[in-house]
Amino acid sequence: KQEVTQIPAALSVPEGENLVLNCSFTDSAIYNLQWFRQDPGKGLTSLLLIQSSQREQTSGRLNASLDKSSGRSTLYIAASQPGDSATYLCAVRGNNDMRFGAGTRLTVKP
């Protein structure tokens, strides 16, 4: 069964810093990997989707990479802002379902 791990569990940074969130998974037979953002008590907002054949995807200040063979992905956030404060979830898509990591709770201090 796929296991997804996210490090760190929580992160607090001052505004303007660049930061990296890490995700690892145990089974490399995946279709894609998706990064989500979740604000407290809300649903999940998709940030970036990387197909298994791709190495990275970029959207604005966000860049996600994927190394399928080693079972790793990173989410890079440039020039962090207080509005980036949220929980970031990594999810790995297999044939029938998607499995989530426990998330990284990010706080960006003004």
Place this chain on the structure above:
Amino acid sequence: DTEVTQTPKHLVMGMTNKKSLKCEQHMGHRAMYWYKQKAKKPPELMFVYSYEKLSINESVPSRFSPECPNSSLLNLHLHALQPEDSALYLCASSLPGASDLYGYTFGSGTRLTVV
């Protein structure tokens, strides 16, 4: 339409009540999912429907009963729930398996409280 709509947004029910959660999408997705999320935990998969057929049931208690009446609708019928079933229930949809080029789309969830 690129949304998954869930109703109601909030639900409070007693342990003897019967209620239903509803999920709707019009993106042509043929796979739909129910997830349960407790506070400060990741979403946990409950059910998967693929082409309106139940393909995965993650050993969910029978007091939760899913239904997929058509390709756009997914229901979750609730009966005799326990207080520990209080959680955020999330619905998602996607294209199935290897056809999935766009990932999952999630609804905003139903916040369920069992009293």
